[in-house]
Amino acid sequence: MLTAHKIKILQSLEKKKFRQKYNLFLVEGNKTIKEIPKSKYKIKELYCLNPHDFDNKDLNIVEITTDQLKKISFLQNPKDSIAVCELIEHCINPHDEVQLILDGIQDPGNLGTIIRLADWFGIDQIICSEDTVDYYNPKVIQASMGSFLRVNIAYTSLETYFAENDTPIIGTDMVGENMYQYKFPQKFSLVLGNEGNGIRPEMKNLLTNRVTIPRFGNTKSTESLNVAMSAGIILSKIFSNR
Numbered sequence: 001m002l003t004a005h006k007i008k009i010l011q012s013l014e015k016k017k018f019r020q021k022y023n024l025f026l027v028e029g030n031k032t033i034k035e036i037p038k039s040k041y042k043i044k045e046l047y048c049l050n051p052h053d054f055d056n057k058d059l060n061i062v063e064i065t066t067d068q069l070k071k072i073s074f075l076q077n078p079k080d081s082i083a084v085c086e087l088i089e090h091c092i093n094p095h096d097e098v099q100l101i102l103d104g105i106q107d108p109g110n111l112g113t114i115i116r117l118a119d120w121f122g123i124d125q126i127i128c129s130e131d132t133v134d135y136y137n138p139k140v141i142q143a144s145m146g147s148f149l150r151v152n153i154a155y156t157s158l159e160t161y162f163a164e165n166d167t168p169i170i171g172t173d174m175v176g177e178n179m180y181q182y183k184f185p186q187k188f189s190l191v192l193g194n195e196g197n198g199i200r201p202e203m204k205n206l207l208t209n210r211v212t213i214p215r216f217g218n219t220k221s222t223e224s225l226n227v228a229m230s231a232g233i234i235l236s237k238i239f240s241n242r
Helices: 004-012 016-022 066-072 108-120 138-144 158-164 227-240
Strands: 024-028 043-048 061-063 081-086 098-103 125-129 152-156 169-178 188-193 209-212
Touching: 004 016, 004 066, 016 024, 024 138, 043 066, 098 108, 098 158, 098 227, 108 125, 108 138, 108 227, 125 158, 152 158, 188 227
Parallel strands: 043 061, 098 125, 098 188, 125 152, 169 188, 169 209
Antiparallel strands: 024 081, 043 081
16 A cells, blocks of 8 residues: 555655665656566565556565655656665675766766666676666666666775776776777776766876867867767777777
8 A cells, every 4th residue: 555654655655865875766667667587686576557567476565656656756747657676785796898987977877878878888887986876767767778687886985996907997088099989908897987077087087088079160160079978989990990
């Protein structure tokens, strides 16, 4: 049963402190929810308009009304179901080829899109600075379109990680080597910086190399590219040669 108290708890999961307090986060939409049982995540409760959409007898399914769905959804136009899932703490795993490192990414949509890109290109791990937006943020989960289920996302001090890492660390920068001419190594980490400020200066000093996406337009009016857009362009170049 979806009580007023339960609704209040679910609504509070929009904020990181309450996600951590209750050790819970929300996933919306039948398509993504149906993928969860095949992942490392566990569904604690499932609220849906039509319980017959799910044939998994192990799920704790609660039928709700459209009005109730609107109250607990973080979407402007709620879908069909909402799963309440338990948080998982991720550890940093060894990586074989390419991994992404995010330095201070703040926009949830950008992080969600980058997670989706990582999944598309077969990148298993993203390492985030401690001030990067929380990947359990509802907007991140939604933007990732289910890819968060397949990519390991860990948070740590990048200074410490860089000091202990002996593989090449390549950063994206407005001033760097033309990425179309740069020969990327087989194994390395690609650093993407904050939307407004890029990679912070103390991080730049620890980079092995810097690459840039050259501008081809005649006007040169565009100051920069969106970080998620940049990630897609660079990853496409990297994997075109693999």
